[in-house]
Amino acid sequence: MGSLDTNPAAYASFAADVDAFRPLDADDVRSYLHKAVDFVYDYYKSVESLPVLPGVEPGYLMRLLQSAPPSSSAPFDITMKELREAVVPGMTHWASPNFFAFFPSTNSAAAIAGELIASAMNTVGFTWQAAPAATELEVLALDWLAQLLRLPTSFMNRTASGRGTGGGVILGTTSEAMLVTLVAARDAALRRSGSNGVAGITRLTVYAADQTHSTFFKACRLAGFDPANIRSIPTGADTDYGLDPAKLLEVMQADADAGLVPTYVCATVGTTSSNAVDPIGAVADVAARFTAWVHVDAAYAGSACICPEFRHHLDGVERVDSISMSPHKWLLTCLDCTCLYVRDTHRLTGSLETNPEYLKNHASESGEVTDLKDMQVGVGRRFRGLKLWMVMRTYGAGKLQEHIRSDVAMARTFEDLVRGDDRFEVVVPRNFALVCFRIRPRGGGGDAMGGGEAAAEKANRELMERLNKTGKAYLAHTVIGGRFVLRFAVGSSLQEEHHVRSAWELIKKTTTDIVGEDK
C-alpha cells in the first residue's frame, strides 16, 4: 500500500501508524494462517466432544461481542480468542462425527487446501482471459467428474474428438443450476410458442414431483413462471415417493390440450426428504413428447453414482438436457461446489451472455474459449475448480468410491439395527446413506392415520428433541406420506461406525424413556 495521503484529515488518522499498512504481507499471511491451521487441527481433534447442536438462544452472540466495529486494529490473537470463546460455542458442528442431520457436508484435507490456495490467489474468472488456468482447470475437473459418473460425452467440454456442444460450470448452489436452466428453457419455450416478448410466460408450465426440493418451486418463481403454472405431481408409497411417469404424462397432456406450453421438468435422484429417485429415462421420454427441458437434480446422490453399483440411478441421463450434482454434499469437497452439466451450452449462453466493452478480448472473440460468466447468474466467480480437481487428483476414483461405500455400509448397519428393534420401523427403502425411520405407532397398523399415528408423531418428535438436546447427536425430521419421520443421514467426514452405533444406543435408551422397553 503506497504513500500517505497528504490531506490533513487523513494524515491525522495515520499519526499513530508510522509503518504503512500491508494487509497481504507474506510473513503476516503465514503467521495468521499457521494460527488458523492450529485452530483447525484442534477443532477436528475436539469437535466430537462439543455439543453438535449448541444450546444458545437467539441473540446470544450480540451479547458477547461489541455491537460497534472497533476503530483501531488488534492483534490477530484477539480475533482468534473471540472466535474460540464466542463463536465456536454457538456453532452447529456440521463437522462433528455425531452430526446426522440434513445431508452431511463432507470434506477432505485436499479440498480445504485447494480452497485456501484459491482464496489466496483470489482470481475472478469471469472470462477465459481473466484467469485462463482457472477456467481450464474447472472445465477439466468437470470433465473428470463426468467420466467418474459415466455421463455421456455429450455433457463434456472436451472429448477425444475435440470440443462438442456440451459442457459444464461450477455454481454455488443447486438452486442456481435450476434457475439458469429454467431461464434457458423459458426463453426457448417463449420463442417456439411465438410469444410477443414475455407475454407468453403465462402459458408456460413446469413440473416436478411433490418430493422435489422446495427450492425448485422458488427458482420457478424467481424466473417469472406463474405460481399457478407450477405443477407439483403427487407421489405415494406405490413408487417409493418417486415421480410416476404416467401421472406426469397425464398432467402434461392436459396442459398441452388446454393450450399451455409444457416447458420444464425437474427430476430428482435422491430427494432431500427421503432419498426417493425419479425414473430419469421414463421422465425424459414423457417430456420429449412436449419438447420440454428435463433437468436432473442429483445434488446429494449424484456422488454415489461414481460407484458402478449405483450408476443405474442415472440410466436415461443421455436423454435429459441438464444435470446438476454437488460435490460439496457427498464428494469430500467443501462448500460451495455444485456442478451443472448441459448438453447444449449455447442454449444456456443464449439467455445468459453479456458482452460489456470492458470484458471484451481476443480470446472471447475467437470463439475458442468458454467464458464461464455466461453460464451463471453473476459475473464474478471464485476459483472453485481447484479444490474439486485437487480432490480427484489426490484421492483418485478408488478412494472416492471407498468413501461412498463406507458411508453406505454404515447406513446399512444402522438400518439393520433399526430393523432389529420392534419398536421402530424403516419407513421407506434406503437407497443411499440416509435411513428414514420412526418409532412405530402402537396398537394398530403403521399406516393408519388414527390415534396411533398422532401418538407416534408425538413420540417421534419427543425422541428427536431429547436426542438433539443431549448434544451427543443431531438429527432432523421430515414428513413422508403424512407421517412424521426421523432422518438419520450418515457420512459426516469424521464419522466412523462406532459413532453410528453410539447414536443408536442413545436412540434406544431415549426411546425406552419415552415409550418403554422393546417387548
Add this chain to the structure above:
Amino acid sequence: MGSLDTNPAAYASFAADVDAFRPLDADDVRSYLHKAVDFVYDYYKSVESLPVLPGVEPGYLMRLLQSAPPSSSAPFDITMKELREAVVPGMTHWASPNFFAFFPSTNSAAAIAGELIASAMNTVGFTWQAAPAATELEVLALDWLAQLLRLPTSFMNRTASGRGTGGGVILGTTSEAMLVTLVAARDAALRRSGSNGVAGITRLTVYAADQTHSTFFKACRLAGFDPANIRSIPTGADTDYGLDPAKLLEVMQADADAGLVPTYVCATVGTTSSNAVDPIGAVADVAARFTAWVHVDAAYAGSACICPEFRHHLDGVERVDSISMSPHKWLLTCLDCTCLYVRDTHRLTGSLETNPEYLKNHASESGEVTDLKDMQVGVGRRFRGLKLWMVMRTYGAGKLQEHIRSDVAMARTFEDLVRGDDRFEVVVPRNFALVCFRIRPRGGGGDAMGGGEAAAEKANRELMERLNKTGKAYLAHTVIGGRFVLRFAVGSSLQEEHHVRSAWELIKKTTTDIVGEDK
C-alpha cells in the same frame, strides 16, 4: 470413515487399502494445509516477478494434464507439483502488484484465515438453527459494516432499540443482490397493479443509466422482465456519465402515462466502466413518485464510503430500498462477499421464503431469528460472515480507512503523472482509485470523432496490447462517449507506489515506441 463394505465387488476395490480412508484425518489436514501455506507464502513472495497475464493459448492445460481422472490415489505433493508446474503458469495473477485491470480483488491475511476456518467448519447456515453463530456473526458483521458506512439504522439488523424491519445478507455477487431485489420489486408491482398472476409482467418497467453494469440488464431478464421494458437511460459528459434525474423522470413519466408500471431503478455509485456516480438522493426522489424500488449498486466504491471524505456519494441512501456493496472488491475480503442491505426484509422474504418440512424448527417458528436462506437465491450457504468479521475485528476502522486512502493517493499520483505528459489525457474525473486515460488524438480536439479519433483508438489499443504482452502490467479498457479508453485501476493488495510509477514508466516508453516522444 467406517467399516468396510461386505459386498464382494466393493471388497475387491478395498484389497489394496488395508487402512480405512480418513479424508479429514487431523494430521493429514495439518500436513496438507502447511504445504498450502508454504505455497501461498512463496506465491506472494514471487508473484511480482510472474507475467501478470500469462502467454498461454486456449486449451494449454488440457495438453499438460491427463484427460482422464486418476483411478488411484497420489501423494498430495504430486497434486501440489502439478499446481505449481501446470496451473500457476496459466494464471492471470490478480494478486500481482502489477495488476491494474478491472477492479482489484483486494485481500488480507485476516480474510484468508477466516475463509480457511470457514472451509474447515463447513457449516451450511440456511436456517438460524443450522448454524446459530454463523447466522449471528454474519448479521453482526453486516451491522458493523453498516456503521462504518454510516448507513441509516433502518438498514441494520439490530439497533440500540432492538430489531427493526431492515437487515442484510451476504451473497456471492452483486448480480444476485440485483436479482433478489428485482424479484421482490416485481412481485410488489404485480400486486399493486392488480395483475392476475404474472400476466401483468409485460407492463412492468425497469430503469438504469447506460453506464450500469451489464449484469443488471441480465438480472432483469432472469427475473422475467420483458427486454422491451428495460430502459437504459443515456448519459453523457455533462453529468460525467452519471444518471441525470431529469431524464429519468421524463422516461418514467412517459411509461406511467402509457399505462406501464415503473417498478425498479438501479443507481450505481462507481460504475465499472469509469467510476461514474449516479445521484442517489435525486434518483430516489424521482422513483418515489412512482413507488418504484430503488437499488444502489456500490459494488466497488461502496468501500470508499467508510472514509468521511467519500461518504457524500451515499447521500440520500436513507430514501432507497436496498444497497449492495462488495468487500471482495475493495475491503480486503477475499471472494466472495457481497453485502446486500434492505430497508424492509419482509419485502424480500415475502418473495424468497420457503418452508420445507425438513427445515422446520422451533427457532424459525418463534419469529425471533433470521433464516438467511430466505434472502438469497439458494438454500445452502457458506459461512462468509467469518472472514468479513475477522477483517473488521483485526484491522479496525482506522486501518481500513488507511487502506482506501493509500489506494486513492496512489491513483492520484498516477493521475498527476498522466496529466504531466501532453501526449495523454485523463478522460473523466477520477472519483476513487480508477484513472481513465488515453493517448490524446493528434492534430485536433480531443472530442472530435474524426480521423484523429480513429488513429487514437488504434494507438491506445496498440498500447494496451503491448503493455499486456510484456507481462509487467495488465490493464483493461472501456469505451466512454464513443472513445476507446484505458482503465488504470489501483489497489491490488501487494501494490506500492513504486509499482504504479514503474507501470507509468512502461506506459510512457511504450507510447514513445508507438507515437513518439512527448513534445
